[in-house]
Amino acid sequence: MARSLLSGNEAVARGAWEAGALVGVGYPGTPSTEVLEAFACMPGVYAEWAPNEKVALEVAAGSSLGGVRTLVTMKHVGLNVAADPLLTLSHTGVGAGLVLLVADDPGMHSSQNEQDSRNYAAFAKVPLLEPSDSAEALAHVRLAFDLSERFDLPVILRSTTRVAHSKGLVGTEDREERERVPYEKRPEKWVMMPGNARVRRLELDERIGRVREWAEGSGVHTEVPGGGPVGVVTSGVCYHHVREALPGAPVLKLSLTWPLPLAVVRDFAERVRRVAVVEEADDFLARGLRAAGIDVADVPLPAAGELTPRKVAAAFGATVVPARAALDDLPPRPPLMCPGCPHRGVFHALRRMRAVVTGDIGCYTLGALPPLAAMDTCVCMGASIGMAHGLSLAGEASRPVVAVIGDSTFAHSGVTGLMDLSYNRGNATVVVLDNRVTAMTGQQDNPLTGRTLMGESTVEVDVPALARALGIADVTRVDPFDLPATESALRAAVESPGPSVIVVKGECALLAREHAEPFGVDEELCTACAVCIRLGCPAISKESSGKAAIDAELCVGCAQCVQVCKYEAIVATGPACDVGELR
Amino acid sequence: MSVTTVVLAGVGGQGTILAGDVLAKVAAAAGLDVKLSEVHGMAQRGGSVDTVVRFGEEVFSPVTDAGGADHLVAFELIEAARRLPLLKPGGRLFVNPRTIEPLPVLIGELPPPEGLEAVLAGEGAVFIDADVLACQAGSPKSANIVLLGAVSTGLGFAEELWREVIAARVPSSTLQANLRAFALGREACMRGECA
Numbered sequence: 001m002a003r004s005l006l007s008g009n010e011a012v013a014r015g016a017w018e019a020g021a022l023v024g025v026g027y028p029g030t031p032s033t034e035v036l037e038a039f040a041c042m043p044g045v046y047a048e049w050a051p052n053e054k055v056a057l058e059v060a061a062g063s064s065l066g067g068v069r070t071l072v073t074m075k076h077v078g079l080n081v082a083a084d085p086l087l088t089l090s091h092t093g094v095g096a097g098l099v100l101l102v103a104d105d106p107g108m109h110s111s112q113n114e115q116d117s118r119n120y121a122a123f124a125k126v127p128l129l130e131p132s133d134s135a136e137a138l139a140h141v142r143l144a145f146d147l148s149e150r151f152d153l154p155v156i157l158r159s160t161t162r163v164a165h166s167k168g169l170v171g172t173e174d175r176e177e178r179e180r181v182p183y184e185k186r187p188e189k190w191v192m193m194p195g196n197a198r199v200r201r202l203e204l205d206e207r208i209g210r211v212r213e214w215a216e217g218s219g220v221h222t223e224v225p226g227g228g229p230v231g232v233v234t235s236g237v238c239y240h241h242v243r244e245a246l247p248g249a250p251v252l253k254l255s256l257t258w259p260l261p262l263a264v265v266r267d268f269a270e271r272v273r274r275v276a277v278v279e280e281a282d283d284f285l286a287r288g289l290r291a292a293g294i295d296v297a298d299v300p301l302p303a304a305g306e307l308t309p310r311k312v313a314a315a316f317g318a319t320v321v322p323a324r325a326a327l328d329d330l331p332p333r334p335p336l337m338c339p340g341c342p343h344r345g346v347f348h349a350l351r352r353m354r355a356v357v358t359g360d361i362g363c364y365t366l367g368a369l370p371p372l373a374a375m376d377t378c379v380c381m382g383a384s385i386g387m388a389h390g391l392s393l394a395g396e397a398s399r400p401v402v403a404v405i406g407d408s409t410f411a412h413s414g415v416t417g418l419m420d421l422s423y424n425r426g427n428a429t430v431v432v433l434d435n436r437v438t439a440m441t442g443q444q445d446n447p448l449t450g451r452t453l454m455g456e457s458t459v460e461v462d463v464p465a466l467a468r469a470l471g472i473a474d475v476t477r478v479d480p481f482d483l484p485a486t487e488s489a490l491r492a493a494v495e496s497p498g499p500s501v502i503v504v505k506g507e508c509a510l511l512a513r514e515h516a517e518p519f520g521v522d523e524e525l526c527t528a529c530a531v532c533i534r535l536g537c538p539a540i541s542k543e544s545s546g547k548a549a550i551d552a553e554l555c556v557g558c559a560q561c562v563q564v565c566k567y568e569a570i571v572a573t574g575p576a577c578d579v580g581e582l583r
Numbered sequence: 584m585s586v587t588t589v590v591l592a593g594v595g596g597q598g599t600i601l602a603g604d605v606l607a608k609v610a611a612a613a614g615l616d617v618k619l620s621e622v623h624g625m626a627q628r629g630g631s632v633d634t635v636v637r638f639g640e641e642v643f644s645p646v647t648d649a650g651g652a653d654h655l656v657a658f659e660l661i662e663a664a665r666r667l668p669l670l671k672p673g674g675r676l677f678v679n680p681r682t683i684e685p686l687p688v689l690i691g692e693l694p695p696p697e698g699l700e701a702v703l704a705g706e707g708a709v710f711i712d713a714d715v716l717a718c719q720a721g722s723p724k725s726a727n728i729v730l731l732g733a734v735s736t737g738l739g740f741a742e743e744l745w746r747e748v749i750a751a752r753v754p755s756s757t758l759q760a761n762l763r764a765f766a767l768g769r770e771a772c773m774r775g776e777c778a
Contacts (some may be wrong), residue, residue: 033623169617215653240643320648325665327665330664333594530691536690546691
């Protein structure tokens with residue numbers, strides 16, 4: 001057995017490959033993204049990005065039906081999108097093993113909420129496994145495939161940021177080659193119309209009953225003996241926080257947390273003085289145990305955010321090491337749009353127009369931050385278009401209403417919103433910010449980029465043609481690096497009656513391989529008007545004199561600032577850093 | 584042997600993830616249990632980031648807390664100050680004495696913080712001018728490896744092991760620059776600049 005240093009995400013991919021999975025499908029989203037990226041690199045498999053999580057799970061259901069083990073991946077909020085097929089797939093069951101990796105983000109490092117996906121296991125009635133580190137991620141995904149086939153159910157593997165993006169040592173094994181199970185027509189299993197579904201509903205209870213029985217006697221859970229006033233029931237990465245914070249305490253780590261193995265917990269509870277639960281996000285375990293009549297101690301753990309060993313120790317009254325106080329008055333460092341980002345000019349124009357901007361999920365969400373502060377809302381993937389339509393329905397007439405949505409998000413769930421806007425003759429302007437890549441999650445491809453996850457060239461969705469096909473007559477294209485053209489296109493679109501679409505196509509600054517030469521500020525000409533400062537470009541700073549300065553090492557020469565400067569004070573300077581000088 | 588915790592703190596894009604990966608692989612190659620934790624996504628867009636590497640006989644939590652870091656390696660002054668509470672009393676503190684101004688400072692909304700070098704020096708910081716040394720090594724991007732070279736002096740792993748892991752981890756076109764960067768970081772400490 002070889003030992004490798006793998007992230008939880010890499011370990012899930014490796015485990016799926018070892019389990020003989022042939023198909024992987026998902027939608028990128030931090031912290032889940034690298035699972036499918038790693039799976040796509042495994043020999044002998046097929047992997048694809050679907051436009052959204054619902055489609056991904058449906059594709060997975062099909063390939064499972066077609067007899068090959070299939071991995072489907074998404075982040076927690078993506079599971080909301082995929083909930084519709086999931087809640088019925090528990091009824092149909094699977095063909096070959098179907099495992100759904102869902103990565104939660106307690107602490108919201110890169111998410112709009114910190115929902116606990118374990119609730120979906122109970123909601124959809126599917127088994128859920130929770131690995132606590134990379135090694136378990138590999139082992140659990142293999143187990144999940146076996147359970148999926150054994151009990152004819154999709155199985156959720158729930159990780160969290162600190163499992164997904166932590167690395168640990170993992171023992172790897174060879175791949176288990178599996179024969180494809182030929183598809184057989186079985187409408188009573190696969191056609192969920194009421195008559196069939198009612199029968200499958202009862203069978204579902206029976207299958208779940210068998211999972212519960214298995215979970216009680218499987219030995220899949222880990223018990224660490226110990227002493228002290230409380231025995232801790234926990235799962236996932238919290239197990240490691242507990243081991244660190246409370247050395248010597250008896251610990252029961254549950255690997256399968258739905259259906260809850262209550263007999264295992266009762267047996268543990270009888271051997272400890274008091275049971276306490278340590279878990280992140282929701283009180284999922286504690287609620288389940290209390291509902292079953294198990295007495296769970298109240299421990300003052302914070303409900304919001306991630307846990308750490310120190311937080312666990314403090315909640316249990318254990319000693320915490322003294323630490324220096326945080327320094328006051330340090331400026332916060334929010335994330336920002338890169339120098340040369342094509343979205344900057346669009347937000348600059350929208351702010352000048354005093355538009356109400358309904359936003360969406362992606363790098364351009366940063367357009368909500370000062371100094372641009374040109375975005376009013378951000379709720380979920382695709383919400384920008386529906387919200388713009390609703391806002392104009394409500395009679396917002398004093399200011400133009402504009403939705404902004406990225407290329408990947410447009411493909412994910414913008415299309416249906418746009419269809420609604422068009423069909424119902426709404427009056428909003430939709431700006432598709434097509435930067436040629438799914439940028440925020442680390443540059444994945446999508447249906448607009450012309451490339452697949454397997455690295456092959458493919459069709460590029462033609463957004464203007466699509467918008468016209470949806471019935472929108474007013475469709476224009478604009479280059480976001482041409483600021484006057486961007487602003488006049490936006491003004492024309494909001495002034496024309498009815499729905500309009502502007503496709504703003506400009507390559508992500510991180511994709512652009514060649515950059516123009518940097519600009520600098522002519523101090524004589526700079527009047528300290530601060531217009532360029534308000535672009536929020538990290539290469540531009542405000543000197544104590546009030547005048548602007550440009551960091552030549554950061555500037556990529558996109559020239560957006562040149563266009564906003566009325567005094568022609570931003571000028572070409574020549575090559576950036578001279579390494580030779582430093583030698 | 585107890586667990587050793589190293590925190591690498593900087594600004595998204597500075598190479599903390601790669602440096603953390605090299606360190607974790609060195610510890611693994613030395614036969615130890617290792618865990619590494621990092622944050623992706625939003626935080627990488629020029630935000631404040633840290634990578635935590637923990638190694639020893641058996642490592643539990645992948646994260647650390649206030650007072651948990653034996654070694655804090657800061658790629659930038661403000662982030663050094665921000666992460667200072669993580670450092671154990673008596674822990675080693677390495678700081679690259681440059682400032683990357685956050686947006687609120689760049690746009691004049693907040694004043695630039697002053698006196699950070701003095702505060703950090705008072706906490707026993709060793710200043711390693713990683714950007715200058717990286718340029719000397721032949722690649723301005725190898726500042727992360729310069730800092731690894733500096734912290735490596737107190738971690739007890741064989742120098743050859745570091746060189747092997749760096750060779751396996753960085754693109755071959757930048758290997759020589761990275762090996763020189765590592766050596767320069769190490770030398771900066773060996774000359775007595777490191778505690």
